[in-house]
Amino acid sequence: MREATATIDLSAIRRNLERVRAQAPGRRVLAVVKADGYGHGLERVAGALRDADAFGVAGIDDALRLREQEQQQGWAPKRIVLLSGFDEAADLKLLRELRLDSVIHDDSQLALLAADRGPRRHRLWLKLDTGMHRLGFAADRAGELLERVRALPTVDPQPVWMTHFASADVADSALTSAQVQRFQVALDGLPGERSLANSAALLSQPAAHADWVRPGGLLYGLSSFDGRTGPDLGFEPAMTLSSRLIAVKTVAAGERIGYGESFTCPDSLRIGIASIGYGDGYPRHASGTGACVLIDDTPCPLLGRVSMDLVCIDLSAVPAAQVGTAVLLWGPALPAETVAACASTISYELTCGITRRVRVREVGALAEVSPRVARA
Ligand SMILES: *Cc1c(COP(=O)(O)O)cnc(C)c1O
Numbered sequence: 623m624r625e626a627t628a629t630i631d632l633s634a635i636r637r638n639l640e641r642v643r644a645q646a647p648g649r650r651v652l653a654v655v656k657a658d659g660y661g662h663g664l665e666r667v668a669g670a671l672r673d674a675d676a677f678g679v680a681g682i683d684d685a686l687r688l689r690e691q692e693q694q695q696g697w698a699p700k701r702i703v704l705l706s707g708f709d710e711a712a713d714l715k716l717l718r719e720l721r722l723d724s725v726i727h728d729d730s731q732l733a734l735l736a737a738d739r740g741p742r743r744h745r746l747w748l749k750l751d752t753g754m755h756r757l758g759f760a761a762d763r764a765g766e767l768l769e770r771v772r773a774l775p776t777v778d779p780q781p782v783w784m785t786h787f788a789s790a791d792v793a794d795s796a797l798t799s800a801q802v803q804r805f806q807v808a809l810d811g812l813p814g815e816r817s818l819a820n821s822a823a824l825l826s827q828p829a830a831h832a833d834w835v836r837p838g839g840l841l842y843g844l845s846s847f848d849g850r851t852g853p854d855l856g857f858e859p860a861m862t863l864s865s866r867l868i869a870v871k872t873v874a875a876g877e878r879i880g881y882g883e884s885f886t887c888p889d890s891l892r893i894g895i896a897s898i899g900y901g902d903g904y905p906r907h908a909s910g911t912g913a914c915v916l917i918d919d920t921p922c923p924l925l926g927r928v929s930m931d932l933v934c935i936d937l938s939a940v941p942a943a944q945v946g947t948a949v950l951l952w953g954p955a956l957p958a959e960t961v962a963a964c965a966s967t968i969s970y971e972l973t974c975g976i977t978r979r980v981r982v983r984e985v986g987a988l989a990e991v992s993p994r995v996a997r998a
Contacts, residue, residue, distance in 0.1 A: 635860045725747045798827065905972060
């Protein structure tokens with residue numbers, strides 16, 4: 623059987639939430655679980671994050687899955703915020719049925735709300751664009767927006783104000799300071815809770831913690847800071863991607879390895895072939911970059927190209943390795959950020975990109991951890 627396995631440590635996710643709380647004491651935590659919990663599995667991470675104050679998802683489908691899980695488990699309904707908002711009238715019916723909060727960021731949504739009729743008042747998070755120029759209303763419209771929202775009969779009159787940072791992971795970013803400033807100026811004297819901080823700002827902008835912090839990556843032990851891993855930041859990677867060697871051989875000096883003959887053996891080389899590749903979500907862009915895997919805790923370079931089902935590994939440093947030996951692609955001992963840097967991407971993309979054929983194993987379920995961590 624193919625051994626490509628993602629092991630998800632639920633206790634690491636719980637401890638990461640406690641670390642988030644320690645960074646922002648007294649603030650409420652909207653745990654971002656979009657993109658299937660950054661590839662860790664939506665229901666799985668939602669179970670591990672029962673202590674969060676709310677969940678953030680990108681789409682209504684994910685919110686529906688969370689509500690179904692709550693029903694099945696008999697859990698109290700959690701506040702769920704639709705981070706990308708709604709975009710058609712039928713969505714508003716679902717927001718009501720599923721009791722979802724929604725971000726609004728565009729005038730088209732105000733028009734949909736104006737035409738909406740129904741019993742439950744929608745809870746809105748009004749998103750202001752303070753300089754990222756992706757989603758959000760122009761920040762100087764805050765006062766006008768509040769009046770318009772308050773005139774709508776089916777909307778809760780007190781929205782939460784939010785904005786999103788473009789460069790909170792860049793030290794001393796002038797844009798980040800400008801965004802904080804614009805947000806404060808725009809909302810001066812206006813009532814309502816505020817939310818600005820993603821994971822990077824949770825660590826780098828304590829003055830911007832406000833009422834709600836919105837971490838995603840840190841909950842999974844991932845870092846968005848260039849050159850710094852999750853463990854460097856004091857967080858625990860929750861995903862370990864591993865496989866096994868299915869072949870071991872010696873290749874003569876001058877012979878080439880893999881598709882495109884991109885690696886030439888300088889000397890006779892003992893190599894191993896592991897059953898994992900880009901078809902599992904290991905990045906093909908890591909080919910030829912010096913990217914390593916861990917075998918017996920020893921870094922071993924990849925040789926030649928990453929293929930769909932297989933990678934070739936230099937076993938020079940691990941003479942005891944044989945068919946069946948475990949291969950670690952990323953995890954706490956080899957953070958995904960290190961692999962991502964080789965592949966010119968970020969760790970978030972790697973964990974989100976794990977494919978369906980990878981087997982998932984859970985460890986650290988609630989029953990296995992101490993009562994202190996296991997509080998309801
Ligand atoms: C994804 C997202 C976050 C979380 O970002 P991280 O870098 O993973 O912490 C926070 N807020 C919004 C609006 C998002 O879309």
